[in-house]
Amino acid sequence: MAGAEEILRFFNHSFKISNKEGRNNLVTEADHASEKAILEVIKTNFPGHSILTEETGNLPQESDYKWIVDPIDGTINFAHGIPINCVSIGLEFRGEMIMGMVYNPHLKELFFAEKGKGATLNDKPIKVSRETDVMKSCLVTGFPYIYLNIPNGPLDIFERLIREGVPVRRLGSAAIDLCWVACGRFDGFYEHKLEPWDSAAGSLIVKEAGGKVTDFTGGEFSVYQHRILATNGIIHDQMLNIINK
Ligand code: IPD
Ligand code: CA
């Protein structure tokens, strides 16, 4: 998959790092190289389509199709040699996600979904977990680079769950978090401040694996809003209750 070669080429080698907004919001030479490789493939094969990427921004066209690209999701992990990072590419048609792919080149795991056709991991169908009790669940979350000091903020919800003894992991890649919900490794994922490129592919993959994805009110999820709750569906209302306590 385009971009993945660049991730592997730079991983654990030296590369230039620069800072974006926030103290630890990094962008590396590898992010730019991965994005360039992906853009080349999309522009060559679909010259009329719109594109939205994390590092370049909006490349609008008169088109029903929009590609939404995160060239490396999990950049901090990447920069520290932690093999939990990926390329995430989603395709939107008239405002609706119709295809998503997330590839972790370190684990050689390709998650893929097409709207209405289910989700796969390395070509094998995947399903969300069947856990019925949030108290017995294994969850995952992420924290924004600039802390959100708001009611029911990231630490409030984390604290509620941890005080109940619920395992909550923090992998550092929202796209992988979502895919690991889709294949049943996690029962649920929530995060307060994602961008479209973080959630575009993964949110469709969860839905196509039989899971549920909403905002924090239980309303319909859009990749253009920040808050996301993605679960196996069964524990969704229990999670909403904890989030909105
Ligand atoms: C980040 C990761 C992380 C999430 C952050 C994202 P990046 O993306 O997905 O898990 O907690 O909100 O910004 O910066 O590595 O592409
Ligand atoms: Ca990201």
Ligand code: CA
């Ligand atoms: Ca990124």
